[in-house]
Amino acid sequence: MPAVLDPDAAAVFKAFQEAGRPPYETVGHDEARRLYLAGRVVSNPEPPELESVKPLAIPAPHGSTAARIYTPKNPRQTDGLAPALVFFHGGGWVIGDLDSHDVVCRKLADEGRLIVISVDYRLAPEHKFPAAVDDSIAATQWIADNAQQLGIDAARLMVGGDSAGGNLAAVVAISARDGNGPAIAGQVLIYPATDFAMTHPSHSEPETSLLLTHSVIKWFRDHYLNGVADVHDWRASPARAATLVGLPPAYVLTAGADPLRDEGDEYAARLKEAGVAVTYRHFPGQFHGFFTMGKLLQQANVAASEIGAWLRAQN
Numbered sequence: 001m002p003a004v005l006d007p008d009a010a011a012v013f014k015a016f017q018e019a020g021r022p023p024y025e026t027v028g029h030d031e032a033r034r035l036y037l038a039g040r041v042v043s044n045p046e047p048p049e050l051e052s053v054k055p056l057a058i059p060a061p062h063g064s065t066a067a068r069i070y071t072p073k074n075p076r077q078t079d080g081l082a083p084a085l086v087f088f089h090g091g092g093w094v095i096g097d098l099d100s101h102d103v104v105c106r107k108l109a110d111e112g113r114l115i116v117i118s119v120d121y122r123l124a125p126e127h128k129f130p131a132a133v134d135d136s137i138a139a140t141q142w143i144a145d146n147a148q149q150l151g152i153d154a155a156r157l158m159v160g161g162d163s164a165g166g167n168l169a170a171v172v173a174i175s176a177r178d179g180n181g182p183a184i185a186g187q188v189l190i191y192p193a194t195d196f197a198m199t200h201p202s203h204s205e206p207e208t209s210l211l212l213t214h215s216v217i218k219w220f221r222d223h224y225l226n227g228v229a230d231v232h233d234w235r236a237s238p239a240r241a242a243t244l245v246g247l248p249p250a251y252v253l254t255a256g257a258d259p260l261r262d263e264g265d266e267y268a269a270r271l272k273e274a275g276v277a278v279t280y281r282h283f284p285g286q287f288h289g290f291f292t293m294g295k296l297l298q299q300a301n302v303a304a305s306e307i308g309a310w311l312r313a314q315n
Contacts, residue, residue: 002205002207003205003207003208003256003257003258003261003284003285004207004256004284004285005256005257005285005286005287006285006286006297006299008296008297008298008299009257009285009286009287009290009297009299012043012293012296012297013210013211013287016211021035021039022035023213023215023216024036024095024216024219025215025216025218025219029094029095029123029124029125029223032094032095033094033095033096033097033123036091036095036096036100037095037097037099037100040099040100040103040292042295042296043292043293043294043295043296043297044102044103044104044292044293044294044295045103045107045294045295045300045301046295047102047103047106047107048072048106048107048110049073050070050071050072050073050106050109050110051071051072051073051075052069052070052071053068053069053070053071053106054068054069054071055067055068055069056068056069056117058119058138058139058142058143059142060135060138060139061138062122065119065120065121065122065135065138065139066098066120067098067117067118067119067120067139068098068102068105068117068118068120069115069116069117069150070105070106070108070109070115070116070117070118071109071115071151072109072110072112072113072114072115073110074113075113075114075115075151076113076114076312076315078153079153080151081147081148081151081152081153082113082114082115082151082152082153082156083112083114083115083152083153083156083157083158083185083311083314083315084114084115084116084117084143084147084150084152084153084156084157084158085108085109085112085114085115085116085117085158085159085160085188085311086117086119086139086140086143086157086158086159086160086169086172087101087104087105087108087116087117087118087119087159087160087161087165088118088119088121088136088159088160088161088164088165088166088168088169088172089101089104089118089120089161089162089164089165090161090162090163090164090165090166090190090289090292091123091163091164091165092163092164092216092217092219092220092223092224093123093124093129093132093164093220093223093224094123094124094125094219094220094223094224095123096123096164096165097120098118098120100292101118101162101165101292102118103292103294104162104291104292104304105118107294107304107308108160108304108307108308108311110308111304111305111307111308111309111311112307112308112311112312113308113311113312114156114311114312115150115151115152117139117143117150119135119136119139119140121135121136121139121168122135124223124224125223125224128223128224128225128226129224129225129226129230129233129235129236130233130235130236132164132168132224133168133171133175133235133236136168136169136171136172137171137172137175137176137180137181140157140159140172140176140181140182140184141181141182143157144157144181144182145182153315154182154183155183155185155315156185156314156315157182157183157184157185158184158185158186158187158188158248158311158314159172159173159184159186159187159188160187160188160189160190160251160307161188161189161190161192162190162191162192162291162292163190163191163192163193163212163260163288163289164193164220165190166188166189166190166191166192166193166264167192167193167194167236167238169187169188169189169192170187170189170192170194170238170267171234171235171238172184173187173247173248174234174238174241174244174247175235177246177247177248184248185248185249185314185315186248186249186250186251186310186311186314186315187247187248187249187250187251188250188251188307188310188311189250189251189252189253189264189267189268190253190291190303190307191253191254191255191258191260191261191264191288191291192238192252192260192263192264192267193260193263194237194238194239194260194263194264194266194267195237195239195240195263196221196225196230196231196236196237197231197237198217198218198221198259200261200262200263200266201262202258202259202260202261202262202263203217203259203262205259207257208257208258208259208261208287208288209259210257210287210288211287211288211289212258212259212260212287212288212289213259214259217259224236238267239263239266239267239270243274244270244271244273244274244276245274245275245276246274247271247274247276248276249276249277249278249279249314250268250271250276250277250278250279251278251279251281251307251310252264252267252268252271252278252279252280252281253281253282253283253291253303253307254268254280254281254282254283255282255283255284255286255287255288255290256282256283256284256285256286256287257285257286257287257288258286258287258288259288260288265280265282268280279310281303281306283299283303285299286299290303291303291304
């Protein structure tokens, strides 16, 4: 199914091409991280004003996991406690950090009228699979255990993320269902990576190889995984979990010009087949990564508002 970009998405892609930025896989992971963070400046929308944004250090076996807690001006409190979204940033498990997704987290806190905690899990290749998974699961458990002190209602704790972060959110939800974590009230999966086999048609269609190219996905995979055996581990490929029955309600977003489109679509369908309440939203004229580009792409702001409405409807 050929993807045709919306006019504004086509203009943004053209601008990226004309800027001549080198592909991430040609510059090494440190430079890729710098380039990714620099790109946010020109594409992130103006952030909404919040009540507070504070650093957080989450205890971990390796020392601590950095995090950031966002509190909106009008949280939906019950007995002084608000719902919360634990957010995992995208970036192929190799790039991205608290700053790259700062504006996204501010928007979600504001739109959802809930507390957002962004988790800065360890990155590859310095820390390969399953380090990011371990950090995400442990951070979610710690947040639940310390919910009251954080102003959070543990019964209204959700997880979410974009791309690699969507993968981690899906894995945390499965792990929690299976007893390795707290009860999760909902999951927001924004163009999630769900199957490292990468055999779906959208992984080979020329029109999906735009900002997230087919070659850079393989570069991310090779940095993150230890070898081919990890592809089959559900903690890397949540679509390979034995069953999706019993998972929390899900909001799943996909984009038309995205290598991850088909696996996200299939994961949403399988969740629904497993009896999970699913809200599925497809943006046919957008590319992978559009969600963070609200300054340039109006559909990103539409998506943030819709996700906010979904978050408000969950509890």
